[in-house]
Structures are given as C-alpha cells and as structure tokens.
Amino acid sequence: MDFILLVMNSFGLLLDPLNLAYVVLGFVIGTIFAAIPGLTATLAMALLLPLTYTLNVETALMACASIYMAGMCGGSITATTINIPGAPSSMMTALDGYPMQQQGKGALALGHAAIGSMFGGAVGALLLIAVAPFVAELSLLVKTTGKFSLLAFALIVVVIAQRGRIPQAGLAACIGLMLATVGLDAMEPVTRFTFGNANLTAGVDLMPVIIGTFAIAEILVQARTPSDTTAATAAAGKHKLRRRDFIPPWSDIRRIGFRCYFKSCLIGYFVGTLPGAGGSMGSFLAYTEAVRTSPEPETFGKGNPQGIAASESANNAVCGGAMVPMLTFGIPGDPITAIMLGVLVINGIQPGPQLMSDQAGLIAPMLAALLFSAVVLIPLTLYAIGPYFIRIVSIRKDVLYAVIALLAVVGSYVATYSTFQMFMALGMGVLAFVLRRNGFPVITMLLGYILGPNLEEFLRRSLSLSNGNPMTFLTNPDSLFFVLLTLVFVYFLVIRKPSARAGAAPGL
Amino acid sequence: MFSNRQLIFPTAMLALSVGYLVSALSLGTPIAESGLTPSFFPMLVGAAAILFSSLLILQQLRAPEAPDRPRDAPGHAHLWIVLAIFLYILAFRTLGYLVSSTAFVFALIVLFSSFEKPAQKALIALVVVGLGYVMFQHLFGVRLPTPWG
Structure with missing residues (x-):
C-alpha cells in the first residue's frame, strides 16, 4: 500500500516542466523510432543511455518508461498504413490494420490501436504497481542456490525460446558470458582475459556493449539492407488523415468488448514476465485467443478491429509485465528492460528484492511515467500528430543514420571521456552485426553478459557453502522449484515442439 | 568441407571457443581447497561454447542446401x-x-x-x-x- 501511495505522489514530479519535457520528448522519440521500419525504441533508448549520466536518475528512468511505452504502440502506425510493422510486436496489428486502411478506414484502425495500447499499457502498469512489492517480498525467500537456479532458468528460457536456432542462441549466450568474465574476478584479486590491457581491468563496460549492439550494429545492418520507401512515400501523398477520423465510435468498442481488452492485457502481462518472450509473442497469443473466442472468426485478417485491439492491448501490457523480473530479480525480459537495467546500474542502483523497500522512491516515478504515458500520451500523440504519422517514414534515411551514428559514437565517449570506450563500442557493433548476419539472436548475448557476473558469483558461493556438492541445487526447495520450472519450459518449448511459431523477433 | 561458406562462421566460433577455453585453463586449477577458483566458470562457459559451435557445424553439415539469405544492397x-x-x-x-x-x-x-x-x-x-x-x-x-x- 505504501508503494502505491508513493507512485501516486510521484505524479507530482510530472508537474516539473523539466521532467515532463523529458517524458514527452522520450515518448515522441520512441514513437518516431518505432514507426520507422528498421529502427526500434530499443535503439532510441540505447542512444539515450549515455545522456543518463547527466540527468538525475528519476528523470532518466521516467524518460525510459515513456520510450518503452511509445515503442510498443508506435509500431502500429506503419503496420496499419503501409503493412510494414515498425516494430515486431505490431506484426499481428498489420493483419487487420492494413485491410482497414485499404477499405479507407486507416485512421479508425489507428484509433483502435491507440485505445488498445492505452488500455493495455494502463492495465500492465497498474498490475506492475500492485504486484511488484509482493514479488519483491517473495523474492527475499530465494537464497543463494535459488538465485543461481533462477538466473540459469532465465538464461536457458531465453535460449530455448529461440526455436529453430537454439545452437545459435546458446553460442550467443556463451559469448555474452565470455564478455562478462573479462576483468578483475569478483571474489579473488585475479584479472582474467585482459591480455595486459589496463583498460580492461574493470571489465567490459555496459555502455559500449549496448551502444555497439543496438546502435552501431543497426547502422551496419541498414547499410546492407535495400531501402525501399516508395510505398511509404506514395502512401504519404495518397492518404489524408483527419483528426476526427481517429476516434472510434462507442459501438465499435462495445462490439470488441471489455472482456477481449482485459483478457488480452492479462495475456500480455504474463507473457511479459517471462524472459525472452516479448511483445511479439504477447500479441500473437492474444490475437489467437481473440480469434478462438470470436463468434465470427472468419472476419479476422480482413479488417476486424477486435484483432487490432487484442494485439495492441497485449503488446503494451507486456511493458508492465517485463518490469517485474527486472526490478525484483534484476532479470531483464527483453532488450529494452535490459537497457533500463543498465540505467539503474549506471546510477548505482542494484535491482533486486531490496530495491522496492530501500530505494522505492527512485522507482516509483518511473512507474508513474509508465502509467502517464499509457493514459495521457498515447491518445494525445495520436490526436496531435496522428495526421502526420505516415510522413514519419519518409524522413531522409541518409541524414537519420548519420545522426544516429554521431549520437552513438560520441555517446560512448561521454561516460568516461575515453576513446577506448569508443573503440569498444565499434568492436561490439561489428561483433553484433556479424552475429545478426549469421542468424544469431543478440538479445541472448546481451542477457549472458548482464546475468553472467551474478550467475558466476552465486554458483561459486553455492558450491562453497555446500563444500562443492552440486546436489545442493536439488536439496534446497527454492532452487529445486526453479530447476523444475526450467524442466517444464524445456519440455514445452523443446521436447513437445508446438506447431505454432511465435517467438522473439528475428535479428534480435 | 571448408568449401561450404556456411561453415566458415561456425568454425571461426569454434576456434574462438577453443582459444577461450585454453586461456581459461591457463588461469590455473578450477577447484582448490578453499572452493572454486576464478578459472572454474570460464572453463564451464568455454566448454559450453565448444559444444554449441560443434552442434552448429554438425547442423550445417547435415543441411542439404544453404538457405537463401535476403538480398543485400550492392557494394560494401x-x-x-x-x-x-x-x-x-x-x-x-x-x-x-x-x-x-x-x-x-x-x-x-x-x-x-x-x-x-x-x-x-x-x-x-x-x-x-x-x-x-x-x-x-x-x-x-x-x-x-x-x-x-
């Protein structure tokens, strides 16, 4: 209850013009990046990461929350208008959004997408605010062996969720773990894999890893990908959108039904809590459920607003869900929460059970901003800049990528005023580019890198406490729970091999 | 065997994994009286990386034909x-x-x-x-x- 009151008080911070400006700016940038195919809100957040050094932590986290929310709903813009999802999580939105656009109801489809996003984002954020303190208390019950099994569970699930390319995902995770072992050992004064380079003694810094993996690699990928904005440019001139057309009639919303909205939100929220699942799986499952329970399933894929509502409610509810394991256990569920974790770590905040009790005042404004973005900024952005949405995709790509490259390279300099970090960012960018070109999911590499230090520490501590007996992982109830949970996931994702394929986005 | 271009990357990854494991071995014995040493975890990771690289190479050898990649823009x-x-x-x-x-x-x-x-x-x-x-x-x-x- 205290935490809920704290979040409510944090809305006051949004009255500060500087905080509000960063939240609104974050939302607009997130929307633009999510709307442009090839760019993602993850990239926007990676570019923002260096700037968090100069902002106070509450403001930085509030801006991150609004980028996250914008990233989930912004993808629906191009999914609807030109049938190219701006973000992987909007794949299912395109199935009904684009047919509506072809029927001359594009603005209405965007309106339904916004209402679904608003509902999903709000329910996800409210559930997060209500549930996170309890999960944090429960997580205090997890001891050292249980923590190792939990981290191992998260990493294994992220790997096996990449169905069809598990060896690639496993190897990418190992590369991340290798990076995590560079530098001074956490328990003994021994340096590892530094090869005499003093710059590596403190380990591979998070900043160049994130900037390289998400910004520089993306620029290199875009340089190799044929860019075709013909459809977008043609659509920009063809369709004139008016503000009043964005508001769906009440009868449409009643036809979709609050049951559909709410069920999709719950699906999205719970999918979000799973490591590696993400918005695309949430929207896929919610869409499938909407088709299954609909009295007229044949209308889906032909412009049924219920499909848009289910997909967008679910992918925005994922935002709230994905933050639960990130805040309470320090386990990010997707690339964006991984970067948010980076913002916390950079500012000396250690996610985990103590966070919600000791530093709740720093987290509460972020959750308030998440709710604010869902309830206020989504509809406001649609109304204010909706008619210009389609023009976003016709932004000059040459200038855009040059700006991104400048922000990425200079951004990696900002943290330490060291050109070594800039070279590290370039090296990580080239590595991530090569991995992506060869079908390796770089999110597993990032999670391996982020979870690696704790994974090693808890493994060594657990085995030291048990005099080297590995059975300790089966005899401790908290650890046994996560071992069994891992086996359940392995059974369902690897052994049973479901026919439906909904996984993380290719390339990430 | 090495004429297959799809094998180049997994082989390079295998070489990297072996190099990492060798470096990890040079850190010393993995288990001491006081418990696990700084070389234990890297050895585990190196061994897992070798396993996954080998699986990838096997997968490529068994694959009948290389899958078509999306067309890239010309040039470098x-x-x-x-x-x-x-x-x-x-x-x-x-x-x-x-x-x-x-x-x-x-x-x-x-x-x-x-x-x-x-x-x-x-x-x-x-x-x-x-x-x-x-x-x-x-x-x-x-x-x-x-x-x-």
Whole structure:
C-alpha cells in the first residue's frame, strides 16, 4: 500500500516542466523510432543511455518508461498504413490494420490501436504497481542456490525460446558470458582475459556493449539492407488523415468488448514476465485467443478491429509485465528492460528484492511515467500528430543514420571521456552485426553478459557453502522449484515442439 | 568441407571457443581447497561454447542446401562505415569534435545516399554537428574535445 501511495505522489514530479519535457520528448522519440521500419525504441533508448549520466536518475528512468511505452504502440502506425510493422510486436496489428486502411478506414484502425495500447499499457502498469512489492517480498525467500537456479532458468528460457536456432542462441549466450568474465574476478584479486590491457581491468563496460549492439550494429545492418520507401512515400501523398477520423465510435468498442481488452492485457502481462518472450509473442497469443473466442472468426485478417485491439492491448501490457523480473530479480525480459537495467546500474542502483523497500522512491516515478504515458500520451500523440504519422517514414534515411551514428559514437565517449570506450563500442557493433548476419539472436548475448557476473558469483558461493556438492541445487526447495520450472519450459518449448511459431523477433 | 561458406562462421566460433577455453585453463586449477577458483566458470562457459559451435557445424553439415539469405544492397557500404567510424575515433581527440564530426557526418550521409549535391549535404552535416554540440556541450554539460586541448 505504501508503494502505491508513493507512485501516486510521484505524479507530482510530472508537474516539473523539466521532467515532463523529458517524458514527452522520450515518448515522441520512441514513437518516431518505432514507426520507422528498421529502427526500434530499443535503439532510441540505447542512444539515450549515455545522456543518463547527466540527468538525475528519476528523470532518466521516467524518460525510459515513456520510450518503452511509445515503442510498443508506435509500431502500429506503419503496420496499419503501409503493412510494414515498425516494430515486431505490431506484426499481428498489420493483419487487420492494413485491410482497414485499404477499405479507407486507416485512421479508425489507428484509433483502435491507440485505445488498445492505452488500455493495455494502463492495465500492465497498474498490475506492475500492485504486484511488484509482493514479488519483491517473495523474492527475499530465494537464497543463494535459488538465485543461481533462477538466473540459469532465465538464461536457458531465453535460449530455448529461440526455436529453430537454439545452437545459435546458446553460442550467443556463451559469448555474452565470455564478455562478462573479462576483468578483475569478483571474489579473488585475479584479472582474467585482459591480455595486459589496463583498460580492461574493470571489465567490459555496459555502455559500449549496448551502444555497439543496438546502435552501431543497426547502422551496419541498414547499410546492407535495400531501402525501399516508395510505398511509404506514395502512401504519404495518397492518404489524408483527419483528426476526427481517429476516434472510434462507442459501438465499435462495445462490439470488441471489455472482456477481449482485459483478457488480452492479462495475456500480455504474463507473457511479459517471462524472459525472452516479448511483445511479439504477447500479441500473437492474444490475437489467437481473440480469434478462438470470436463468434465470427472468419472476419479476422480482413479488417476486424477486435484483432487490432487484442494485439495492441497485449503488446503494451507486456511493458508492465517485463518490469517485474527486472526490478525484483534484476532479470531483464527483453532488450529494452535490459537497457533500463543498465540505467539503474549506471546510477548505482542494484535491482533486486531490496530495491522496492530501500530505494522505492527512485522507482516509483518511473512507474508513474509508465502509467502517464499509457493514459495521457498515447491518445494525445495520436490526436496531435496522428495526421502526420505516415510522413514519419519518409524522413531522409541518409541524414537519420548519420545522426544516429554521431549520437552513438560520441555517446560512448561521454561516460568516461575515453576513446577506448569508443573503440569498444565499434568492436561490439561489428561483433553484433556479424552475429545478426549469421542468424544469431543478440538479445541472448546481451542477457549472458548482464546475468553472467551474478550467475558466476552465486554458483561459486553455492558450491562453497555446500563444500562443492552440486546436489545442493536439488536439496534446497527454492532452487529445486526453479530447476523444475526450467524442466517444464524445456519440455514445452523443446521436447513437445508446438506447431505454432511465435517467438522473439528475428535479428534480435 | 571448408568449401561450404556456411561453415566458415561456425568454425571461426569454434576456434574462438577453443582459444577461450585454453586461456581459461591457463588461469590455473578450477577447484582448490578453499572452493572454486576464478578459472572454474570460464572453463564451464568455454566448454559450453565448444559444444554449441560443434552442434552448429554438425547442423550445417547435415543441411542439404544453404538457405537463401535476403538480398543485400550492392557494394560494401557497411565496411566503409566501419572504416569511417574507426577514422573518426582516431581523429576525435586530435581534430576536435567540430571538425572530425562534420567530416564524419558528411561521409555517412554520402555513404547512405550518393555524392550528388555535396554542398547541400555538407551544409546538413554542419547543422547536425552544430545541434549535437549544443545538445552535448550546453544541454548535458559534456566537455567535448577541441584541437587546442
């Protein structure tokens, strides 16, 4: 209850013009990046990461929350208008959004997408605010062996969720773990894999890893990908959108039904809590459920607003869900929460059970901003800049990528005023580019890198406490729970091999 | 065997994994009287990486035909971009933010488009770098390098 009151008080911070400006700016940038195919809100957040050094932590986290929310709903813009999802999580939105656009109801489809996003984002954020303190208390019950099994569970699930390319995902995770072992050992004064380079003694810094993996690699990928904005440019001139057309009639919303909205939100929220699942799986499952329970399933894929509502409610509810394991256990569920974790770590905040009790005042404004973005900024952005949405995709790509490259390279300099970090960012960018070109999911590499230090520490501590007996992982109830949970996931994702394929986005 | 281009990357990964494991072994024995040593976890990771690399090589050997990759844009723009970033980092401290960044942004715009209208592109580069300067130096208080130190 205290935490809920704290979040409510944090809305006051949004009255500060500087905080509000960063939240609104974050939302607009997130929307633009999510709307442009090839760019993602993850990239926007990676570019923002260096700037968090100069902002106070509450403001930085509030801006991150609004980028996250914008990233989930912004993808629906191009999914609807030109049938190219701006973000992987909007794949299912395109199935009904684009047919509506072809029927001359594009603005209405965007309106339904916004209402679904608003509902999903709000329910996800409210559930997060209500549930996170309890999960944090429960997580205090997890001891050292249980923590190792939990981290191992998260990493294994992220790997096996990449169905069809598990060896690639496993190897990418190992590369991340290798990076995590560079530098001074956490328990003994021994340096590892530094090869005499003093710059590596403190380990591979998070900043160049994130900037390289998400910004520089993306620029290199875009340089190799044929860019075709013909459809977008043609659509920009063809369709004139008016503000009043964005508001769906009440009868449409009643036809979709609050049951559909709410069920999709719950699906999205719970999918979000799973490591590696993400918005695309949430929207896929919610869409499938909407088709299954609909009295007229044949209308889906032909412009049924219920499909848009289910997909967008679910992918925005994922935002709230994905933050639960990130805040309470320090386990990010997707690339964006991984970067948010980076913002916390950079500012000396250690996610985990103590966070919600000791530093709740720093987290509460972020959750308030998440709710604010869902309830206020989504509809406001649609109304204010909706008619210009389609023009976003016709932004000059040459200038855009040059700006991104400048922000990425200079951004990696900002943290330490060291050109070594800039070279590290370039090296990580080239590595991530090569991995992506060869079908390796770089999110597993990032999670391996982020979870690696704790994974090693808890493994060594657990085995030291048990005099080297590995059975300790089966005899401790908290650890046994996560071992069994891992086996359940392995059974369902690897052994049973479901026919439906909904996984993380290719390339990430 | 090595004529298959699909095998090059997994083989390189296998070599990397073996190199990592050998380096881990050089850190000393994995288990001591006091418990696990700093070499234990890297050995585990190295062994797992070798396992996954081997699985990948086996997968490629069993695959009947290499899957078609999406068509790439012609040229080697990505290699030029890597070179541009490398040179930019080298020049960043020596030439300072303004000069090195203007040349870098201009080069990137040309690489992502063409060499047509160079004056217009140079002007855009100047504007972008100027806005970047205001943002980093004045808005966020970052001390950017200048040629005079």
